[in-house]
Amino acid sequence: MNNPIPLYSTADIREIEQLAAARPNPPNLMEKAGLAAAHITKNKLLSNDKSNLLVLAGPGNNGGDAFVTARYLRAWGFQVTTIFTGDPSKLSQDAKQALQNWLNAGGELHNDIPSSGSWHVIIDGLFGIGLNPDKYPLDEKYQRLIAAVNHMNLPVLALDIPSGLSADNGIAPSTAIKATITATFIGLKPGLLTHDGCEYAGEIILCDLDLDAVSMKSPQSWLLDQSLIKTLLPAPRPANSHKGIFGSVGIIGGASGMVGAALLAGSAALKLGAGRVYLGLLANQPSTVDPAQPELMLRPVDELFELDHLTCLIVGPGLGKEISACLCLEETLQTSLPVVLDADALNLIAHHSELASALRSRHAPSLLTPHAAEAARLLGTDIATVQNHRMQAAEDLARNFNCSVVLKGAGSICAFPNGHCYFNASGNPGLSSAGTGDVLSGMTGALLAQGLTSENALLLAVYLHGAAADALLETLAGPIGMTASEIIDSARHLLNQWVYGHHARFRYSHAYSIY
Numbered sequence: 001m002n003n004p005i006p007l008y009s010t011a012d013i014r015e016i017e018q019l020a021a022a023r024p025n026p027p028n029l030m031e032k033a034g035l036a037a038a039h040i041t042k043n044k045l046l047s048n049d050k051s052n053l054l055v056l057a058g059p060g061n062n063g064g065d066a067f068v069t070a071r072y073l074r075a076w077g078f079q080v081t082t083i084f085t086g087d088p089s090k091l092s093q094d095a096k097q098a099l100q101n102w103l104n105a106g107g108e109l110h111n112d113i114p115s116s117g118s119w120h121v122i123i124d125g126l127f128g129i130g131l132n133p134d135k136y137p138l139d140e141k142y143q144r145l146i147a148a149v150n151h152m153n154l155p156v157l158a159l160d161i162p163s164g165l166s167a168d169n170g171i172a173p174s175t176a177i178k179a180t181i182t183a184t185f186i187g188l189k190p191g192l193l194t195h196d197g198c199e200y201a202g203e204i205i206l207c208d209l210d211l212d213a214v215s216m217k218s219p220q221s222w223l224l225d226q227s228l229i230k231t232l233l234p235a236p237r238p239a240n241s242h243k244g245i246f247g248s249v250g251i252i253g254g255a256s257g258m259v260g261a262a263l264l265a266g267s268a269a270l271k272l273g274a275g276r277v278y279l280g281l282l283a284n285q286p287s288t289v290d291p292a293q294p295e296l297m298l299r300p301v302d303e304l305f306e307l308d309h310l311t312c313l314i315v316g317p318g319l320g321k322e323i324s325a326c327l328c329l330e331e332t333l334q335t336s337l338p339v340v341l342d343a344d345a346l347n348l349i350a351h352h353s354e355l356a357s358a359l360r361s362r363h364a365p366s367l368l369t370p371h372a373a374e375a376a377r378l379l380g381t382d383i384a385t386v387q388n389h390r391m392q393a394a395e396d397l398a399r400n401f402n403c404s405v406v407l408k409g410a411g412s413i414c415a416f417p418n419g420h421c422y423f424n425a426s427g428n429p430g431l432s433s434a435g436t437g438d439v440l441s442g443m444t445g446a447l448l449a450q451g452l453t454s455e456n457a458l459l460l461a462v463y464l465h466g467a468a469a470d471a472l473l474e475t476l477a478g479p480i481g482m483t484a485s486e487i488i489d490s491a492r493h494l495l496n497q498w499v500y501g502h503h504a505r506f507r508y509s510h511a512y513s514i515y
């Protein structure tokens, strides 16, 4: 089984670099980084008829990497134009050496993009992890340079991180290089995987520079990807099964005018494998059957609390903020069932300290699925603060409320009370439409009902939800106009594919042939 891929902050990477530098025969990491990037550029972006490169070298070690990359590509016969924006006397020893080697190899330097010249590929070595654009914004000169590069609309390979992007939190306050590929060194950085990072990083290729980072620094965050998900899947179902073994999900919500949200969560829970799904609706005179999904059992909300065989509860889809919603939430928090809290359940907790205390003191698992605005209300801050520090916000929510949390948005982040974080690699802008959050809560409930731990249910639901949307892109059912209902069907298809592969089909066709 593959180990999950770790993520490292800027401080972690610096610590790993220092440990490597303190070895008896320290590796030349800049040389390795530049060589790795040159190979990727040659193999993935260049060809015989696309052989002209523009290399941008900035004032620090990211610029040093750029000189090494430029030197190798020139030696391999490509036409390389290099611009350098720094001061040679202020370079580190390694970067000075890389610059000297470039000049010794016959390379030239420009101090701006030459007005005459045309290129096929650009290498971005302006800034790496040494840029903190939140605290020290890029000046106009760099903003202009980055805008000029993006305007050229050429394939770009970013060294370590697209320049302008923060490696730790994925924000690009002014602008950033829009990379086709980011060759990132030593370890993955959180900023590549969330918020603006999803816009700028392009394809991410990890170059470990022959360092075994995990043995040097134990990680607290990992990538939530397909290989991790494979280890979390529910077991294939026993042939001799009945609905009772796949759990019963109770969903509380659906106040007047918002019944659809609860129905969507219900369909998601049903189609992701819950044995039974009950909806406790708050609407006055709610319907007793959903003709589009008659398998759902619709009840007035009071009757839901009388059921004694529920496996978990989902509270929030279409819940509203009336006093009746508050009372239902209070009663839910007092149960000993695993609970998924979404939408207005989160807003009520943010506004009523006694509900927040009841949540904190629960012994059964609680899972929160806020988007940035809901997270901001729960943390008593504003949306920008959450979005500028997404990992911190997710961690704070998990710790403050003693819950498993997914902070939704581009690059959703799952955080747990033990401090562990996972950055989701799936998903696309098709998910930005009404009802997709209700679907995620229903999917999470279905997996809880089938016996997954709260951590595994949340991780699998978050990844599957994004992967279902990604699969819809392949059929052009999005991103424009992708609907929450389509995500449910796509997720069901994927989950069966992952759990059974071709095995299920073989089994049933064999059984059929003997009759």
Ligand SMILES: NC(=O)C1=CN([C@@H]2O[C@H](COP(=O)(O)OP(=O)(O)OC[C@H]3O[C@@H](n4cnc5c(N)ncnc54)[C@H](O)[C@@H]3O)[C@@H](O)[C@H]2O)[C@@H](O)CC1
Residues within 6 Å of the ligand: 017, 029, 030, 031, 033, 058, 059, 060, 061, 062, 063, 064, 065, 126, 127, 128, 129, 130, 131, 132, 133, 136, 137, 138, 139, 142, 159, 160, 161, 185
């Ligand atoms: N240290 C090492 O052992 C290694 C470093 N590597 C590379 O080095 C990078 C980190 O190098 P550095 O720490 O030198 O950092 P960077 O090269 O990312 O940037 C630091 C430089 O940018 C300038 N700067 C920072 N903010 C600025 C702003 N707002 N406007 C204008 N200039 C600004 C600083 O004065 C400094 O000169 C990594 O991302 C990676 O690419 C790799 O070579 C691998 C090994």
Ligand SMILES: [K+]
Residues within 6 Å of the ligand: 062, 124, 125, 126, 127, 128, 158, 159, 160, 161, 162, 163
């Ligand atoms: K860069």
